[in-house]
């Protein structure tokens with residue numbers, strides 16, 4: 460697959476609409492994937508995934524009313540409830556908040572009335588523009604939770620630290636709903652020899668984004684890996700999974716793990732997760748156990764040196780919370796996660812297809828194929844916990 464082909468397919472996928480769990484576009488995307496997998500002689504299956512429903516609503520505003528006046532860019536956090544009309548209160552700086560476990564360290568503010576009762580929470584992103592993320596388990600579901608940018612958060616906190624009173628008006632009509640369903644799409648390519656691996660990418664998005672980088676890119680890479688594997692039989696048996704519900708605390712991959720059962724998980728030599736082939740020139744890896752992580756790191760570095768020497772590679776151990784490989788890691792399955800991170804495009808309306816993303820899709824397919832063929836079965840992971 461070349462870069463132009465990758466761009467054409469990514470554009471087609473994103474033009475189906477956003478792929479928000481429970482929304483209209485994700486059903487179209489599932490069919491689009493199944494049709495393309497079946498067209499090369501594979502038999503794709505669907506695995507329905509029901510998750511707690513949520514609707515973003517039509518309104519979400521945070522407006523500073525004192526000591527200056529400004530309407531801030533904001534997004535409701537997933538599973539937040541709304542206000543019933545606008546509410547106004549004083550902002551209190553509470554401290555740090557881990558999002559996706561400890562993967563991102565945000566700041567948390569409350570908006571309180573004259574009696575000190577909480578009217579809303581504001582979540583300040585660690586870096587970049589406001590972006591919706593799922594709320595940590597146990598968040599107060601009776602009040603709205605809205606994400607604001609790093610910069611707006613810093614401006615508010617600055618004033619509070621100087622002893623000033625900052626007032627904001629909050630209005631949001633997002634709401635939880637009954638369960639909603641979308642499908643994991645899976646396919647298996649039998650190997651000529653022994654061993655079994657799983658390669659996955661989530662194809663769902665948030666409601667506010669075309670999700671080209673996150674994660675249309677991994678989806679197109681996985682689709683083209685499927686074509687390559689069907690044309691050139693692998694040694695190992697390869698399970699491919701296009702997950703839904705990644706943005707919903709990994710709901711799709713967690714469902715998959717439950718469905719296939721522990722015997723199949725034990726059979727898997729390792730899991731490779733492709734999430735976010737952005738248009739940057741910087742690769743980030745996260746994997747475990749540590750010997751496996753070092754092996755993946757050296758293989759990727761060797762591929763980079765051969766084909767794109769200017770690209771930098773960073774590696775992280777242990778595996779990161781907040782990506783689908785964690786659903787397998789907590790079951791002891793060795794995992795590796797590959798991304799070209801574009802944090803400023805994450806969950807943004809302007810996460811649209813471009814040549815840089817297409818280049819990184821085209822580059823990643825043979826690199827992942829090589830990992831499937833050449834990495835030995837590592838030891839199991841132990842003592843991994845969840846979000």
Ligand SMILES: [Zn+2]
Pocket residue numbers: 661673674705734735
């Ligand atoms: Zn993602």
